[in-house]
Amino acid sequence: MLFAAFLLTNLLPNRIKGDSFAFYAIVLAAVLEAIAVVSRKRAVVKDLVFFMFALLIVWTLATSKLNLLREFLFAPPGKVLRQFILDYRDLVRHIFSSLGLILNGYVIALAAAVPLGLFIGYSMRAGRTATLISKFLSSIPPIVYIPYGIALLPTFRSVSVMVIFLATFWPVLSGTIAGVMYTERKYLDVARNLGCGKFRTLFRIVLPSALPQIFTGCNQGLSVSFILLTSAEMIGARNGMGYYVNYFSDLGDYTRTMVGVFLIGIVISVVYAAVGRLQKFILRWQA
Amino acid sequence: MGASIGIKGVSKVFAGHDEKGGVVALDNINADIRSGEFVSILGTSGCGKSTLLRIIAGLDKATSGTIFCGGETVINPDPSRSLVFQEHTLFPWMTVRDNIKFALKSTRQYKEKRHEIAEWLSLADLESFADSYPHQLSGGMRQRASLVRTLAVASDVVLLDEPLGALDNFTRMTLQDELVRLWRERRSTMVMVTHDVDEAIYLSQRVILMSPRPGRVKNILDIPMSYPRDRASGDFMGFRVNILKQLEFAKTMQEDYTI
Numbered sequence: 010m011l012f013a014a015f016l017l018t019n020l021l022p023n024r025i026k027g028d029s030f031a032f033y034a035i036v037l038a039a040v041l042e043a044i045a046v047v048s049r050k051r052a053v054v055k056d057l058v059f060f061m062f063a064l065l066i067v068w069t070l071a072t073s074k075l076n077l078l079r080e081f082l083f084a085p086p087g088k089v090l091r092q093f094i095l096d097y098r099d100l101v102r103h104i105f106s107s108l109g110l111i112l113n114g115y116v117i118a119l120a121a122a123v124p125l126g127l128f129i130g131y132s133m134r135a136g137r138t139a140t141l142i143s144k145f146l147s148s149i150p151p152i153v154y155i156p157y158g159i160a161l162l163p164t165f166r167s168v169s170v171m172v173i174f175l176a177t178f179w180p181v182l183s184g185t186i187a188g189v190m191y192t193e194r195k196y197l198d199v200a201r202n203l204g205c206g207k208f209r210t211l212f213r214i215v216l217p218s219a220l221p222q223i224f225t226g227c228n229q230g231l232s233v234s235f236i237l238l239t240s241a242e243m244i245g246a247r248n249g250m251g252y253y254v255n256y257f258s259d260l261g262d263y264t265r266t267m268v269g270v271f272l273i274g275i276v277i278s279v280v281y282a283a284v285g286r287l288q289k290f291i292l293r294w295q296a
Numbered sequence: 297m298g299a300s301i302g303i304k305g306v307s308k309v310f311a312g313h314d315e316k317g318g319v320v321a322l323d324n325i326n327a328d329i330r331s332g333e334f335v336s337i338l339g340t341s342g343c344g345k346s347t348l349l350r351i352i353a354g355l356d357k358a359t360s361g362t363i364f365c366g367g368e369t370v371i372n373p374d375p376s377r378s379l380v381f382q383e384h385t386l387f388p389w390m391t392v393r394d395n396i397k398f399a400l401k402s403t404r405q406y407k408e409k410r411h412e413i414a415e416w417l418s419l420a421d422l423e424s425f426a427d428s429y430p431h432q433l434s435g436g437m438r439q440r441a442s443l444v445r446t447l448a449v450a451s452d453v454v455l456l457d458e459p460l461g462a463l464d465n466f467t468r469m470t471l472q473d474e475l476v477r478l479w480r481e482r483r484s485t486m487v488m489v490t491h492d493v494d495e496a497i498y499l500s501q502r503v504i505l506m507s508p509r510p511g512r513v514k515n516i517l518d519i520p521m522s523y524p525r526d527r528a529s530g531d532f533m534g535f536r537v538n539i540l541k542q543l544e545f546a547k548t549m550q551e552d553y554t555i
């Protein structure tokens with residue numbers, strides 16, 4: 010129904026001289042409609058499509074039809090979509106550049122924080138102190154380390170990796186320590202009763218029971234990492250999604266700026282969705 | 297063959313939250329459990345039954361007194377004294393089958409006993425839930441799963457803390473028969489906490505009656521009947537009346553007993 014409404018809006022006379030890109034928007038709308046029809050049963054998809062139609066209609070009305078917004082800053086949907094397709098190769102390169110950095114810093118941080126957190130939480134009485142310390146350190150926005158990073162490290166990439174590392178390391182560490190310390194006593198009692206050794210208890214009991222909290226730390230790290238990385242890319246990079254947005258807004262190419270903004274939104278949502286899926290699968294034992 | 301258990305002057309005081317001093321959960325408990333014997337512990341809620349089992353298992357330390365098992369002082373927990381916990385303790389991140397597997401592997405019995413897993417699952421009537429996670433089970437199913445996870449591990453002493461408490465009467469009676477069968481087959485020493493007078497009489501050779509605040513042994517009763525026992529026999533009724541009389545608070549016990 011909204012699909013029809015959208016088509017109708019497109020028939021309205023243009024206020025801006027020749028929005029010759031409406032074709033792209035209509036194709037997108039058709040694809041959305043097709044998705045909605047195919048996934049007849051999934052309410053979430055339906056609602057999403059509904060929302061996107063509403064957005065497209067308002068957007069089209071506000072730009073090409075009524076020209077409420079400044080034409081220079083806000084391109085109509087069709088134009089943005091066309092730019093998306095034209096810049097396809099470049100965009101993929103930027104995505105990979107950004108995700109590569111995130112992955113790098115993130116993986117190193119997890120590889121360091123989880124074992125260290127397990128060790129501290131499990132073997133030392135210092136768990137409480139360590140939690141306080143890592144809470145304190147994780148409360149410092151890692152962006153303040155950037156000056157040090159720039160002074161100490163040779164390249165933009167290494168500074169980014171360091172910042173992402175720090176953004177992830179502390180929350181994951183404190184999550185892991187907390188998770189380990191709050192392992193329910195009854196499970197440890199069963200393990201003792203069965204004569205489990207330290208390592209078996211650690212990996213089969215303590216680690217799984219700490220996983221929910223570890224994941225909470227991971228998610229916190231991930232969202233902060235994305236914020237930091239895009240900001241950092243806007244300042245000092247030659248590559249990446251943040252760079253793309255910043256570069257073209259400096260050039261006054263606001264169609265591409267919008268492309269970049271949408272791209273960042275889409276990429277981050279997809280990453281979250283994928284990570285969320287993975288975690289849900291790993292934690293499928295939870296009620 | 298199960299090991300004997302000696303409980304010598306065991307007391308347990310839990311530190312209180314304030315200066316008033318702690319809770320005396322157990323006060324000078326003495327009992328000798330023979331090797332291969334089936335003993336039940338009966339007593340009201342809060343009289344220290346779980347505390348006593350945990351101390352026998354070696355999970356908690358007595359404030360004073362000693363536990364002997366097979367003549368040796370109990371200091372640490374050991375898989376030869378396995379405990380069925382009162383609350384369900386299945387690991388939520390393992391399926392029912394993996395929980396049993398984990399117990400067998402931890403006690404290095406997996407190789408010889410892996411084929412028995414299916415039998416345990418069927419004893420607990422959980423074959424179709426073998427690959428379910430604990431949160432997908434009902435309370436009674438979890439209790440059955442917890443029970444067989446512990447029973448699957450062969451040990452000299454089996455400590456059972458209200459293992460059938462959450463079950464309906466019919467399942468409960470079936471599992472009581474299974475416990476008797478298992479006990480006679482393995483000749484392990486069994487110590488079971490229960491609130492159910494009939495259950496105590498049906499299963500055990502002796503019943504330890506406890507009284508609360510502080511937890512003390514009130515009496516130890518012999519149940520000299522041969523197995524399998526008949527719940528409807530006159531002797532059975534006699535023991536029942538006797539125990540209810542001894543407990544004085546017979547009314548409360550009868551309430552508990554109809555769980």
Ligand SMILES: Nc1ncnc2c1ncn2[C@@H]1O[C@H](COP(=O)(O)OP(=O)(O)OP(=O)(O)O)[C@@H](O)[C@H]1O
Pocket residue numbers: 310311319320321339340341342343344345346347348382
């Ligand atoms: N960890 C603990 N810290 C402090 N007090 C405790 C602790 N565990 C048990 N107690 C106290 O010891 C007493 C005996 O508890 P216990 O769990 O042994 O009772 P129980 O006979 O098993 O009762 P129920 O039949 O309800 O299971 C209670 O008064 C309880 O408050």
Ligand SMILES: [Mg+2]
Pocket residue numbers: 345346347382457
């Ligand atoms: Mg208890």
